Amino acid sequence: MTFIEKLSAAWAANDSLLCVGLDPDMARLPAQFQNNPQGIYQFCTEIIDATADLACSFKPQIAYFAALGAEDQLEKICAYAKEKYPHIPLILDAKRGDIGATAKQYAREAYDRYGADAVTVNPYMGSDSVEPYMEWRDRGVIILCRTSNAGGSDLQFLKVEGKPLYQHVAKLVAEKWNANGQCALVVGATFPEELAQVRGIVGDMPLLVPGIGAQGGDIEATVKAGRTYNGAGMMINSSRAILYAATQGGEDFAAAARRVAQETRDAINAHRA
Numbered sequence: 223m224t225f226i227e228k229l230s231a232a233w234a235a236n237d238s239l240l241c242v243g244l245d246p247d248m249a250r251l252p253a254q255f256q257n258n259p260q261g262i263y264q265f266c267t268e269i270i271d272a273t274a275d276l277a278c279s280f281k282p283q284i285a286y287f288a289a290l291g292a293e294d295q296l297e298k299i300c301a302y303a304k305e306k307y308p309h310i311p312l313i314l315d316a317k318r319g320d321i322g323a324t325a326k327q328y329a330r331e332a333y334d335r336y337g338a339d340a341v342t343v344n345p346y347m348g349s350d351s352v353e354p355y356m357e358w359r360d361r362g363v364i365i366l367c368r369t370s371n372a373g374g375s376d377l378q379f380l381k382v383e384g385k386p387l388y389q390h391v392a393k394l395v396a397e398k399w400n401a402n403g404q405c406a407l408v409v410g411a412t413f414p415e416e417l418a419q420v421r422g423i424v425g426d427m428p429l430l431v432p433g434i435g436a437q438g439g440d441i442e443a444t445v446k447a448g449r450t451y452n453g454a455g456m457m458i459n460s461s462r463a464i465l466y467a468a469t470q471g472g473e474d475f476a477a478a479a480r481r482v483a484q485e486t487r488d489a490i491n492a493h494r495a
Contacts, residue, residue, distance in 0.1 A: 224359075224361075224404055225311060225339045225360065225361055226362070228310075228311050228339060229278065229279065229311050229339075229362075229428060229457070231309060232278040232279065232311060233454045236275055236277060236278060236310075237487075238277055238278045238487045238490075238491075239445075239454065239455075239457065239494070240276060240457075240460065240483060241278060241281050241313070241430065241457035241459040241460070242269070242270075242276075242277045242279070242280050242281070242459075242461075242483060243280075243315070243459050243460065243462075243465075244266050244270075244286075244299070244465070245461045246265055246266055246286050246292075247286065247466075248262075248290060250466050252265070252475045262287070262290065262292050262299075263298050265475075266299045267299060267302050267303075268476045269464070269465060269475075269476065270299075270302065270303055270307065271476070272476040272477070272480040273480055273483040274306070274307045274310060276480070276483045276484055277310060277483065277487075278310070278311070278457055279310060279311040279457050280303055280310060280311075280313070281312075281313040281315050281430075281457075281459055281461075282299060282300065282315065284314060284316045297335065297336060301337065311339040311340060311362070312336075312337065312338050312339050313338060313339065313341070313362070313364065313430070314332045314338035314340070314341045316328070316342055316343075317342050318341065318343050319343060319344030319345070320351060321351045322354070325350075325351055325352075325354040325355070326357070328341075329341070329355045332361075333361050339361060339362055340362025340363065340364050340404075340406065341361075342365075342366065342430070343355060343363055343364070343365055343366070344365075344366050345366060345367075345391055345394075345395075349398070349399060352399055359404070360402075361404060362405070363405050363406070364406040364408055364430050365391065365395050365405060365406070366391075367388050367391050367395070367407040367420060368392075368408075368409045368416045368417070369408060369409075369410050369432075370410025370411060370413070370432045374388075378391075386416075388416065388420070389419060389420070392420045392423040395424070396424040396427060400427070406427060406457075407424065407429050407430070408429075408430045408431075408432070409448070410431065410432055410433040410439065411431050411432065411434045411439025411441075414439075414446075414447040414448075415447070417429070417431070417444065417447040418447035418448070421448050421449075421450075421455070426455055428456065429448050429455060429456050429457070430456075430457045431444060431448060431456050431457065431458045432459045433459075434458060434459070434486070441458075441486075441489050441490055442492075444456075444458060445458070445490055445493040446493055458490055460482075463482055463486070464479050464482050464483050464486070465479060467479050467481065
């Protein structure tokens with residue numbers, strides 16, 4: 223299956239637009255995983271098991287692993303998710319941005335080393351920074367468009383032919399770059415009006431939407447702005463709010479993660495119609 227086919231099937235099978243982010247912060251892991259060489263692997267795989275029937279995708283953020291020298295654990299986590307839950311898309315959040323042979327190596331890292339169904343990339347260097355990913359015709363390329371951080375406006379609101387740059391990116395991807403039909407865009411939940419603008423430009427192209435949960439994006443506004451005609455079209459990401467949901471001493475972290483994931487999935491679904 224292609225990335226888009228797998229994502230569409232996951233939306234339907236799990237009745238979910240929730241993307242569960244995997245951002246393991248050693249300072250916030252439960253005590254049993256501290257000073258444990260395999261702690262990150264055990265923590266992330268238990269989160270995956272606890273939320274697999276509630277998610278439309280999993281999204282490990284590579285920086286959290288690389289900073290700890292835990293790329294081998296990331297490989298094993300990706301392999302675990304692909305083996306146990308092959309029907310759920312795996313997105314490597316790497317935000318790569320380079321050209322030519324270097325971009326191709328980043329693509330190999332994402333698709334071959336980690337087995338990702340899709341990878342996030344930065345479009346700042348233009349079309350030839352995205353083209354190498356297209357050689358994997360069944361894999362997704364998720365391109366930064368309107369990001370959830372406040373500083374994104376420094377560049378993304380610059381005018382190009384009278385339109386904000388983020389809208390120009392959306393139009394480029396929808397009309398020129400999406401040769402394989404496997405592209406998606408990153409658009410933050412913190413800017414629902416701009417999310418609606420992007421949806422109007424790209425039709426039913428999937429959107430990866432960070433910014434709910436710890437970043438404070440409004441779920442109702444996000445869903446109403448970004449949903450497609452059939453109430454799908456989004457991977458609404460929540461990471462820290464789910465991973466570190468256990469707030470009371472003795473509460474099982476995996477059970478707490480499942481509780482918050484289910485609450486989030488249900489809150490999203492309440493506004494999909």
